[in-house]
Amino acid sequence: MRRIAILGSTGSIGRSTLSVAETYPDRFQIVALAAGANLDAAFEQACRWRPRVVSLAAENDAEILSSRLKKEGSGEIEVVYGAAGTVRAATHGEVDFVVSAIVGVAGLKATYEAVRAGKIVGLANKECLVAAGELITAEARKQGKPLLPIDSEHNAVHQCLRGGRMEEVERIWLTASGGPFLNRPRSQFAAITVEEALNHPTWRMGKRITIDSATLMNKGFEVIEACRLFHMPPQKVEVIVHPQSTIHSMVEFVDGSILAQFSVTDMRLPILYALTYPERIQSDMRFSVGDLRHLDFGPPDMNKFPCLHLAYQAAEAGGAKTVALNAADEVAVAAFLEGSIRFDEIPRVIEDVLSATNSGKLESIEKVLEADAEARRYAQKRVAKLRVTSTSFV
Numbered sequence: 001m002r003r004i005a006i007l008g009s010t011g012s013i014g015r016s017t018l019s020v021a022e023t024y025p026d027r028f029q030i031v032a033l034a035a036g037a038n039l040d041a042a043f044e045q046a047c048r049w050r051p052r053v054v055s056l057a058a059e060n061d062a063e064i065l066s067s068r069l070k071k072e073g074s075g076e077i078e079v080v081y082g083a084a085g086t087v088r089a090a091t092h093g094e095v096d097f098v099v100s101a102i103v104g105v106a107g108l109k110a111t112y113e114a115v116r117a118g119k120i121v122g123l124a125n126k127e128c129l130v131a132a133g134e135l136i137t138a139e140a141r142k143q144g145k146p147l148l149p150i151d152s153e154h155n156a157v158h159q160c161l162r163g164g165r166m167e168e169v170e171r172i173w174l175t176a177s178g179g180p181f182l183n184r185p186r187s188q189f190a191a192i193t194v195e196e197a198l199n200h201p202t203w204r205m206g207k208r209i210t211i212d213s214a215t216l217m218n219k220g221f222e223v224i225e226a227c228r229l230f231h232m233p234p235q236k237v238e239v240i241v242h243p244q245s246t247i248h249s250m251v252e253f254v255d256g257s258i259l260a261q262f263s264v265t266d267m268r269l270p271i272l273y274a275l276t277y278p279e280r281i282q283s284d285m286r287f288s289v290g291d292l293r294h295l296d297f298g299p300p301d302m303n304k305f306p307c308l309h310l311a312y313q314a315a316e317a318g319g320a321k322t323v324a325l326n327a328a329d330e331v332a333v334a335a336f337l338e339g340s341i342r343f344d345e346i347p348r349v350i351e352d353v354l355s356a357t358n359s360g361k362l363e364s365i366e367k368v369l370e371a372d373a374e375a376r377r378y379a380q381k382r383v384a385k386l387r388v389t390s391t392s393f394v
């Protein structure tokens, strides 16, 4: 029986994880849930799963949740809040597996503490590895515990790597759907609306990752994630556009053999793989090979999607640059979603923040969080300046 904590239980990955747990009640027990602001969903999940502990982002929400649970006769569930509450959920003594699926750097501290507490971590949150991958992977090695990727591409790579030894790997191929604007000319990017950008062709996901998929920053993050998870230099991690998203990624070995993983586009499959690793268990998520017609592949256009180029640059520099990359993107995407900047201004904000950031190794999570805060402040200033410039022309 796996005893699970889900960080980000009310989100897309969190709900898919609960759906997997629902399908295999004899295998998985939900011990801890951590969510942000969705009080009603957290309440429903707590009533359904009866975990030992539930965490919410804000103290006030936690108080309301606690009294609602008492009224329901579930007063024994511990309710906590804030960053410390998420850490409490991630490190609870009865938990042995943590699904890290909070969006953004908000999930970093708890993910790191889970690894430090010797938990096995299933990683959906790629921002943790982008900002602090060196620290997290070093700690996992020290603990002798695996970090299991839930992100579909890295999960695919993890599966393919079981076909050879690390020293036999020539390169990793990360496939990219290309997002909704693969065939739209760059000259039209300034007019892209939030609704258009949120309409991903193959995956249904949270808002941040959907926008990141449209700018290809998501693929850039995945390059960094792959470098850190599989200890590869950036030049050995290649992105290839594959609009059907059928092949989730590939590993090329030194003898020229390429192993690819494909399956249905359903996040419950990589979640199940991580939760049951190193076993594989029966599921009904079948891919119809007979229906496969054609698969297209092509190189990404880094001029049209500068975020991918910026991510490769940050991956080469490492340390503070990748922290700044993630922080600037988080601020820029939020600004785009609230209508403050245009779609084509997202990479401009990130590029400016990267230029203003000194490269350098960050020795602790506290240093990472300081660098993150600094990059965020700078990004906010850039966004504010763009806002002024665009309104002054109205």
Ligand SMILES: NC(=O)c1ccc[n+]([C@@H]2O[C@H](COP(=O)([O-])OP(=O)(O)OC[C@H]3O[C@@H](n4cnc5c(N)ncnc54)[C@H](OP(=O)(O)O)[C@@H]3O)[C@@H](O)[C@H]2O)c1
Pocket: 007, 008, 009, 010, 011, 012, 013, 014, 034, 035, 036, 037, 038, 039, 056, 057, 086, 100, 101, 102, 103, 104, 106, 124, 125, 126, 127, 150, 151, 152, 203, 204, 205, 206, 207, 208, 209, 267
């Ligand atoms: N969705 C996918 O298919 C997919 C695939 C690969 C990787 N990922 C990665 O997985 C992560 C989650 O993605 P998602 O699509 O599931 O995002 P999402 O649907 O937006 O969910 C985000 C989750 O994080 C929680 N959260 C946000 N801020 C928080 C805070 N300060 N404290 C505690 N919890 C907080 C949210 O809680 P509330 O809703 O309660 O506010 C929600 O449960 C991201 O890093 C993403 O890049 C996602």
